[in-house]
Amino acid sequence: MKEILEPLRAYAREPLRDGPPELLPWDSADPWGLDGAARDTLGLLIAGEKPGPRLFEAADYLLTFCTAADRSEGFPDALLLNGAALALCGYLCEGRHPEAEIWRLTGCARLATQAHARKAALENRVAADCLLTVCRAADERGLPILADLITLRERMWGRLLSHARAERLHVSEADYPSHMKAPTPPERIGALMRGRDWQARARNPEYLLSADTEEAEGTCRNLLTLRAHMLVRHQFGSEIDWHLRLFDDVESTVSLGGQNFIRNLAAAYVRTGDEKYARHAARLLWSFYRLSPVPNHRQAQGPWRTLEVGSRQWRVWADPVGYLGQTEAFDPETHAMLARSRLEHIRYLLSYCGGPNNWYQVEASGLATAALFSPELRHADACLRVALRRLKWINRFAYYDDGFQFELSHGYHVFPTSAIFAVVRTARARGVPLPEDFVALVEKAQEMYLYAAQPDHLLPMFNDCNPQPLDPAPLLRAAAEVFGREDFRWGGTHGREGRGPDHASHAWPSAGYYAMRDRWGESGQFLFFDGAPYGASHQHEDKLTFTLHAHGRPLIGDPNIYSYARTELTHYFKSSRGHNVVMIDGKGQARRFRPQARLSTQGRNEWVTRPGFDFVSSEYLEGFAPDPYPDRGEASQVDASLSHRRAIFYVKPGYWILCDLVLGQDKDTHTLEQIFHLAPIHAPGAPEPMRAGHLSASAMEVLTRDPGLANLAILPVDPEGLQARAQKGETSPAVGWYGVLGEFPAWDVTLTRQAPLPARLDAAMFPLPPGQDARPTVRRLRADARVTAFRITGPGIDDTFLLCEEGTGPVTVEDMTFEGRALLLRRRPELRAMAVNPVRVLVAGLDLTP
Template identity: 25%
Template sequence: MRFYVTNAELQEAANVFEFHYPTRVAEVLEKADQCCVGKFSLPYTMAAGEWIDHGLRPDWLYNPTDDLEYTWILNRHWHLRDFGIAYLLTGDERYVAAFKRHIVSWIEQNPLPTSLTYEQLVYFQRPGPWRLLEVGLRVQSWVWGYMMMSHSPSMDSIFVEMWQDSLAKQATFLSRFLGETSINHATMHMQGLYMVGTFLAEHADAPYWRQLAQERLMLCLHDQIRADGIQNELTPHYHTASLDMFGTPYWLAKQTGRPFPGSYLEKLKSMVAFSMATIRPDGKSVALSDSDSGTHVRAKVGLIGAICDEVAIAQQGEISEELLWMMGGERFVSWMKRMEGAQTSEQATTVTFPESGYFVMRDVQQYLFFDAAPMGGAHGHADALHFEWMFQDRLIFGDSGRYTYQEGEWRRYFKSTSAHNTVTIDGLDQTPYVSTQQWGVPEAEVTLHRWESCEAYDFIDASHNGYTHLKDSITHRRWVLMGKKQSFLLIVDWMEGVGTHHLEQTFHLSGDAQTEIQQSRNGSALEALIAFDEEEDKVSGMRMYWVGTVGANPQLVMKEGWRSDDYGMKEGIPVLSCHQLFTDQTVITTLCLPQGKANDSEVWEMEYINVNLVETDRHHIGGPQSVHIPRVDLQFTKSVDGQLAITVDERGVSVKMKG
C-alpha cells in the first residue's frame, strides 16, 4: 500500500498539527465526536451549520432538505478523515470503531448499481451516492481515514478485506464510466482513481487504473485550462479548487516514482496567476458565478508552490495544514523555515486575462474585478459586464454569491442579472434561465471593444448581445473608467436598439452601507450619499451621481437585495437601483467619488457632468450610416488638489488635472 506519506509520518504530523493548529484540534475533535454518534453538519448544503442525526449506523440516504447536494456531500465521507486525525491525536479506539461502522453500513445500504444505462450513470447531476463525483471523492476519504488509523489494533483483517474489496469495486466503476472531460467533475473522478490505483498497488487492475487516470487527468488539464491559465468554467471557486484536483495526483505520482510529464506541471503553474488575482484586499476571494467569498485561496497556492518545489509560488500563498498532512511534519517544518522572513507582496498592479475575459483593475487603494467573460457553463451567472469594487479595503459594490444549488426561487435569484452590478432590460435575464444547472439559448456573448491601462487610469469598453434576441432588440455597452492618481469610478451604460424598454441599473452595496438619496446641488443629476461604519484606514463614505441623456427621466430608489458569502447562508443588503423607460437609445452616466478616510475633511465635489449623443458616420456595406455616439464630459474639484476634468467618448479617454 503506497500513499503520500507513511502511517508513521502521519503520527508525527499529528504532533506538529497539535502544536501549530490548536484551534483546529478542538474543531476536528468536536466534529469527530458528533459524527461518532451519527450527527453530521455538512458544508455546501442547505443544512450548513446544523447537526443532523442520521443514527449510530447512519442512514446514508436520509436528506432533511430538498437539496440534492446534501445526499451527495454526505456520501463523500469527508468526516472519515476527521476520525483519522482524532485517532492520531488521542489514540481513542472509538474513532476506529465509528470508521468501521460507517464503512460497513454504507456497503450494506448502497449496492453497486447494475440496472442503469451508461448514459444514466455518467450524467453529472444523477441523484444518489453512486454519482461518479461522489465515488471519486469518497474513495479518497476512505484511504485517508484508513492511513491515519492503520496502526490501530482494532483494524482487523476481516474488515480490511471487505473495505479493500469495496474500494476496488468503486475504482472499477470509475474506470468503466467516464465523465465529460470539459468540467471539473471528471478531474475528481480521476483524482480518486489514481489514488486507489496507487494505494492498492498489488491489485491486478492497479496499473490500468493508474494509466487511465493519468492519461485522463492530462486530457482534463488540456480541455479545461485555457491559454491564460483559467479553468474553463470561469468560476473563481472552481478554478482554485482545480489547483488541488490537478496538483495532488501530480504529487502522489512524484512521491511514488511515477512522475507526470513536465508539460503537466507547467500548465498547473500557469493557473496560479488567476487564483492570486481573485484575492481581494480583505483577503477574501471574489464571489463571481458559483463561488463563495472564502479565504482559502492562499492555502491552495502555498500547497501548489510546495508541490512544484517553487518558493516564488509558495510565497504568494501560505503554508497550511493541508501541506502538513500531505507532505508530513518534516517537510512542513522545512517549508515554514523557507517562508520565514518572506514578505508576501500584495500585488497592487492591474492584471488582465483577455483570453477568458476577466480584467482586474488595481492600485494601492482600489480593486475592481470586471466580468467580460463568457457564461462558462452551468456554474455561470447571467452577469455580463458586472464588477466588484473595493476601495481602501472596504467592499463598495459586491457580487451576490451563489447561496444554493437547490432548484427554486433563491437559485434563480442569485443567478439572475438583477442580482449583479449591471443593467437589466425589461426585467429579463441576459441569458434565459432554464434550471439550476442549465441555461437556455441564445447565450449572451461579450465583445471587448477597448482596453487601456496607464499610470492615471484603467479603462474598459465592452458590450454584450444578450438582449438582441428580444423582438425589439437592444445592445448594452458599458464603459468603466477607474482613476488611479485621483480615485474615482465612472460607469457609462449605453443602450442602443429599437423600441421602448425599461432598464434597471443596480449596485449591490455592503451590508453596513447607509444610503441617503438627495437632490443634487446643481440640479442636473440624481445624487446619493453612502456612509459606512467608521473603521480605521477605511473609506468613510461615497457620493454617487447619475446623469442621463437629454429627455431621460431616470429614477433612483433603494431596494432590498441579498448576499451569500458561504453556501447556504445569506444576509439582506441595500441595493441602489436606477431605472427608466427609454426608446431606441439612452445613456446613463454614473460617477462614484469616495469621501476619504473617517478623519479626512477634504473631499471631492462634482461640478458638472454633461452627457451628449454626438452624430457621426459609421462605414457599413451599403455606405456611410449616421449614428449617435455618447460623449461624456465631467469635472470635479477638491480644494487642496484642484480640478480634475474627464472626457470619454468612442475615440478615447482624457483625464487632466488642473491647477
C-alpha cells in the same frame, strides 16, 4: 461468433482506414465521436477483425471516452452501442490482451445502465439486440457476465436463467488477491496495505485540514454537518442513512456522499491526538462500505453519484489513511476493506463519467488517485493511463490558456483544480512521473488563487460558489511546496514569507476576467470585473458585473448563491437582478438560451494597465429577455436589438469611473436600471454573520454610512430625471439578498432612468476610509452616442474624464482636445494626462500626449 454478431450489423458502419485519435473530438457528429467510434468498432467485429493492435486501440478508445463534449442529444444510442462494442471486445480478446476483462466488465456495466434507463423494453430494438448479443457472446465463451444483464435478459424475454457466471462491480475479500500483481492471501492483505509508508507522504499537509473539533464531536454521535450549498446538521440514529435526501434537496445527499465529516475526524485527531476520532472515522468508513454497496449500473443520485465517487478518492480518503492509518482503529481488516472499496471505486469510475465540466475533472482525478493508491493491482497502470488521457481531453478546453477554469466561477475553479493537484501530489509521494504538460497546467491553474484574492485574502464569488468564503492561502502554500514558487509561498503565508508578485493588477484575457489593484496588502483597493462568457455550467446572467473592495472592506459585492433548491431566492441569485449590471425594460441578460455562450462571448474586451491607472471595457451583445420565476422565460422572448457596453477607469489609488452605454435600434423611451449590490458587513462568528449596513440613496448620491468602517459614495453624473430605490430582504419577487454563509437581507440599490437609446449611465465610485466623508462632486460636460465627458472636483481633486467610442476622432471639451479611447486629465497637484490609446492630448495648447 460471426452469427452471434449478425443482429448488430444494422448499427455498425464500414470501419475507417485510420484508427481513433488520441482524444475524443469536440463535435459529436465527428466520425470518431462517441456514436461513430462505437459503430466503427462494431464494424470491425462484424468484419471478423481478429484480436490485435487495431481492435485493441479501438477498445481502449471506447473504454476511455464515454461523455460527449458538446452534450449533443442527436445520438441517443451512442452510450448503448459503446457499452455493447466494448463488452464484445472484452469477450473476443479474453486471453489475448491483459485488459480484456476491464473492457468486458466496463462495457457490460454501461450497457446495463442504458438498458435499465430504457426500462428493459423489448420493443426498443437496438437495446434488445445489443443486450442479447452480448449475453450470447458471454455464453459462447463461457465467461462471466454482469449480473444486471442476466436479470435484464430475464425481464425482457420472460425466462429465468442461470446466474452461476454472474459477476458484479463489487469485489469480495476472497476475490481481491486475483486482482493483484502478486497475489497475496486475503488475511495478509490488510497488513500489506497498512505497511506502506508512502501513504503518509500522499496525505494533505496539516495546514489544509482546518479541524473543527466541535463538529467532530457531533460526528462521533452521528450528528453530521452537511455543507454542500447548505449549512445544516442532522442527527442520525445508530446507523447512517447514506441515501438520505433532506427537504428534497439533492445537496444533502451530496454532503453525505462527499464524506468531508470523515476527513474532519482525521483533522481533529491531528489536532488533539484523541484516538476516539480515529475509531469513529473507521466506524463510518465501515458503515459506508456495508450499507452502500457499489451498484452495477450508474446511479444518478445518492452515495454512488459519480462526482462524489471521484471526490472521495482524491479529497477525503487520503487523509484518514495518511493520518490515522497507524492507529489501533485502522487495523489490517480496515485497510483491506479500504483496498477493496478503492478497487470498486476504480471500476465504477472506469464505467461512468459525468458531464464535460468539473464533474469529469473530479472523477478522472479520483480515478487517477485511486490507481496511484493501488500499485498492488494488475491494472493500476492501465487505470492511471485512462485517467490521465481523460484529464488531457477535458483540460484542453476546461482551462483557458491563461489558467482560469471554464465554469468561470472562483469556487468551481478551486474544486477541480484541487482535484488535479491531488494527482500531482500523490504521484510525487510515490515517485511516479506524470506528463510534463499536465503538471505545467496544474501549476498555471494555481495562479488564480494569487491574483484574484481580495485584500481581505478571500476569493471573489462569481457565478455559483460555495457559500463559505474561501481564503486560498493554504492552497497556495501547498502549491509552493510542490512547484517551488516563491510568489505562491508569499500568497500562502499572507506575505510573511516568499517573494510577492511582480505586478498588482492582473488579466485573464482568454477567460475575460480582470483584477484592478493599486497595491498588495490588506489596505489596498481592488475591483474584479467580468467580461467573460456564460460559463460551462454554474452560470449566472451577469456579464459586465464587478465587485469592489477598499480600505479593508468589500463595498460592492456579488450575492453569490446559497442553495441549488429551486426557490425564489436561488432564481434571484442567478438572474441579472442579483448582479451589478444594467437591466432594460425589466429584462435581464439571456445567455441561457444560447448554447454557444457557455465557452465564448460576443463583443470585444479591452484591458490596459499602467502604474497610474487601469482601464477595462466589455460589451454585452447577446440579448435581453424577461426572467420570471420559476420558468425563466422562453428563447422567443429574447430581444437582440438591445445591448450594453461598460467601461471602468481606475485612478490609482483613489476611485473608479463607471461608464454604461445602452444601445438599441428604436426611438422609443426605455426604462434603464443600473443595479448595485452594496456588500453587507461580514461578522464571522456573530449570530448574523452577514448584516446589511446603513445607507442613503438618492439621485444625487448613494452613500453607505457605517461608523468605524470604510464607506462608498456612488456619484451619478446625471442626477436629473434619475430615481434611486434601495431594497433589502424582499420576496415575491425576491430583491435584496446575499447568499454567503446563508441567505441574508442585503442592500440592492437601483438607479432608474427613462430615456430613448442610446443612453448613458455614468458614475464615479469613491471609496471613503474609516472616519472620512469628504467626497467630490461630478459635473456633466458632454454626453452622446460617441463621447461621454465630465469633471470631478473636490478636496484635492480636479479631474476631467473623457471616453470616446472607437473611430470618434478628435474631441474638444473645455480647453482640451483629445483623440484616443479614454483620457483622465488631472489638474492637481500638477497637470497630468493618463490616456488609453492616445493619439493626441492638447490642453490649452500644451501637448500632453503620453
